[in-house]
Structure formats: structure tokens, C-alpha cells
Amino acid sequence: METENLRTFLLVVRYHNFTRAAEQLFVAQSTVTNRILELERAAGVKLLHRDTRNLSLTEEGKLFAEYAQRIVELEDALQSTVRGGERQQRLGATNAVYEGMLKEHIFGGIAAGGRFRVTLGHSAELLEQLWSGSLDAVYGYQAVRRAGYSCTPFFEDELVLLVRRDKNAFPRGVTKAELRKLPCAMCNFSLEEIGSYLRELFPAGQVFPFEVDNFNKVKDFLAAGLGYAFLPRGIVKKELEEGLLEEVAPVGFSRMKLKSYRVCRAGEEERFF
Template sequence: MPDSTAASPRFAYKSDRLKPLRAFCQTVRLGSVSRAAEALFVSQPAITLQLQALERELGAVLFERHGRRLTPTREGQLLYELAQPLVESVDALPTVFRDKASGLDAGELNVAANSSTILYLLPKIVAGFRERHPEVRLTLHPTISADGTELLRADSVDLAVGSMLDVPSDLSYAPVYQFEPLLIMPPEHPLARKSKLDLHDLSPFPLILPPKRQITYRLVDLVFQKNRVPYTVALEVGGWEVIKQYVAMGMGISIVSSICVTDVDRERLATRSLREWFPARSYGVVVRKGKVLSPQARAFIELIKPDLFHQRDYDETGHSER
């Protein structure tokens, strides 16, 4: 028996397996080495050498002659069944690529966003995108910011739209919109009638805030701690609509972004600006650095910020240079 550990013969053609397989498939199809050579625009000896090398490597006779025509042996027919789909796929690659590339306007787009962004910021953008690109299947993935970053890193979504305080080094964040910080309370609340509002005035009243893991809670805590103003949280609950409902019922006051306060809300809630103590909240586009955006993603971002692709690269903090 031959030593199984012995090195296999090395043939020069192995560096390009496609050529001998293509030569083999053409010979089977046309029944002649000369016709295969004409079809492939090479010499007959070149085809013969490639077929002989295949037979040596596989240890099988691939053709037998019937008159002037070559026909595959049983082993040759097996190889043809295996090789022909591969050769056809490779030969068709340029055409398939062009067809696929020309159809990139179709397809799908996956966008991550938290509930407030989906509810208050994205409706007009989504409507505009659907009007311009009805053939694209758009999926909005509701998430909190942390989950959105993980979806971006896993390439489960094309981009995220939302608000970020700390931008990880592997992501880019381009802020687009700014929203004012507001105190919301029932219309009859004492703070609603106060002529000049100070941060200390909020201290006696319990707050209703989103969960601690979310940006709003972290920002509120940061501002109160920085100004050494004590505060209490009566209720943690997710969702601005729920928070506004509980505030309207008199269960507490809250600090929200103006993105979530509608004209209907102003009929049942009193609002006061807190821009003196709290920074404006930015919302924008988040992408993974190094990701090549699809045409669908670029079209969506274009509706959010038309000049985003005309900006220079993001700086080291992940914010756009503008």
C-alpha cells in the first residue's frame, strides 16, 4: 500500500484550478479536445496537458474514445456533475454581479432606535423613505441605546438613530437634532406658577424617570450631583407616554426632552425650560466605523441629514467635525 503520509504530487496548474476544470467541462460538452481549445481560445496541447494533470491528480481515467468523439467515463461523468455547476457559477459571476448591483435599490434596511425616537422623530423620515423607496423592506428594531450598539457591532442593523452621551471608539455618531430639556408637571402644580425657577425648587418633589440604565436618568443624576442638590425618585418606568400619563395624574414631576412633548400634551401638562441646568439633548445617526453603508442606508441617512456624506471623517470622539 502507498504511504498515506507521502506528499501528494504537485502540479503547476493547481495554482489555478478553474482552467483545467473549465477545459474538462468544455471537452465533455463538445466531445473533442480541438473544439474545447477553440471555445476557450487556447491551444490543443494546453487542453491535453490540463486533462492529463487532472487524471493524474484524481487517479482516474476521465475520457474514453468512441470513434472521433471523446465521452466521459463513469468517473469522468461524476467529475462533470461536480465541476460543471462550479465552472458555470464562476463564469457567470460578472453578469450576476452586475444584475445584483443594479438591483441594490431594492432589498432591505435595518435601523435600530429606542421607542421615543421611533415614536416622535422617525415617522416623517420613515414616510419620506417609503415614498421614495417603496421596494425596500424597512425594519425598525426598538431598543435601548446599549442594545443598539451591540446590534451595530454584530452587523444585525445597518445604522442606529438616537441619542448618545459617551461614544465608543468603534462607533461614529453624527448629531443632527437638538431638543430642549423640559420640566413637566400637572397644570396646578406649585412649580408651574413660580415666576423664576431654580434647580433647588425641584428638590422637594418626587421625580418620575426612565430606568437607571437609560441616558435620561444618568443625565438627571449627573446634574443634581454636580450642583449638590438632593432629589428623590418616586417611580422608574420606561416610555415617555407612560411617564407623561403618570405626571398628568399627579404622581410626580419629570424631566424630559422636548422631542416627546406634543401640542396635545401641553393641554394637560405644564412645562418649564431647564436649559439653564441641563444640556440640550442631541439625536443623530450612529454607524459602526469601517462599515460600508448600503445604498439603502445612505438614502435613509440622506433624509435625516442631507449633507452628512459631504462632511469629513468623524473625529476621534466619534462626532462629526461640524
């Protein structure tokens, strides 16, 4: 069996979707389909239940996925050893934590001779990859308790209201009532606590002029001078320092503290930032 096909299969399992797996691999969806069919022919069993709406593993597929993961990990470890080097640290992070703090640590580590492979995504998905052995450590906003794993505070940030400096109509701060009348972009963070905080600030059913699940797109909205938005301060450090964006102080309500955590296997804490 080709390892490339095994990697493709594991991506399909991760995303429960052929199209997303194809996008990650930069290949056509038909290529992904053919690789899965090749694996099923080689294994002599059906690995996936699939129809137009759902995709799930067969019982044989569940067992196959466990062995496929081990084979891929062994190949990665072998290649790293043969190349005469230290194995890459396989790190997972949410976009906000990566941009806000982790990126600086990684670049410093690379300058010192370290090797890293970074996967960006939502905390829940990344933690599943940690439990399965696909990642060595995860950096995100979710604090977890799990036997055999260590969860350590990484850094603390704040969710702040931002606007392009020349568009700030509230240099002395904004109240909740004023905030609700402003053109605000909404970034759909997966963290439940952020959702609860924002729901308290805006009325139920509020329709925003721009809503997206990628904070970089929200930064584009702000840079264009189209309105206001809440983002973690850490991911707009450069824009604040350069004077492009400006924080708007809250009046009558508080900024939300954002605590991020590093999760890794117990006993391996010293390996990571």
C-alpha cells in the same frame, strides 16, 4: 436546521435570557428551550452554558452564532429580493430618539415607498447589533468612534421639566431648592450624561414617588396630574401643542442639551436619514 430555531437562538444570545427571548417571540419559555435543544442535537455540540443564574456561549456556540447570523441575514435578503423589492432598512433607535424625531422620517419614508424594520432599545445593545451586522444604522445619544463606521449628528433636543398645565404651581419658574420638594417622577435613562445632570439637581438618596425605565409611563404620571418630571421635549410635542402639559422654566440652573447621532457603516451615509 430550521431558520426559526436559529432566530430563537440568536435572541437568546442577545438577551442572555430564555424568558426575554420568549417574550420577544410571543411563545412559551418551554418552546424556546425546545428549539435550542433541537439545534444542539442537530449540531451535535453543546451551544450554551446555562444554570439558574448565568447563560453564556460555549466555544462551539460562539462559532455557531456567527454562522447562524449569516444564514438569517441571507434568508432575509433572499425573501426581499424574491418579493421584488428593495431591501428593508434595518434601523435601531432609542425610544426617545424614535419618538422625538426618527418616527416622522420613517413615516415619510414609508409614504415615499420605503421599507423599514425598526428595533427599539438602549444605545449600547443596539450598537452591538450594528457591529454584528443585524442592523444597518443606529440612532441614539451615544457618539462613537469605530474604524469602518460613520457617526453623524442627527438632531438636538432639550431635557425639560414638565407638569400638567392645571397643576403648575410655578408659572414663573422653579429653583433647585423648590424642585427638590416637588413630587417628581424619575425616568431611568441609560445615558450617563442625563444621570449626572439629574444627580446635580437632586440630593443623594432622593426617593421619588415614581421611578420607571419607560418614558411613556412617565407621561402617564404627568397626565394624571401626580407631579413633575424631566423628559426630552421632542417626545412630548403633541402634549405641549394640545395644552395638556406645560414646561416649567428653570431658575438658577440650565436645561440640558441632548444630542443624538446616527451611526452606520462608512460610505453608506446617503442611504439613511
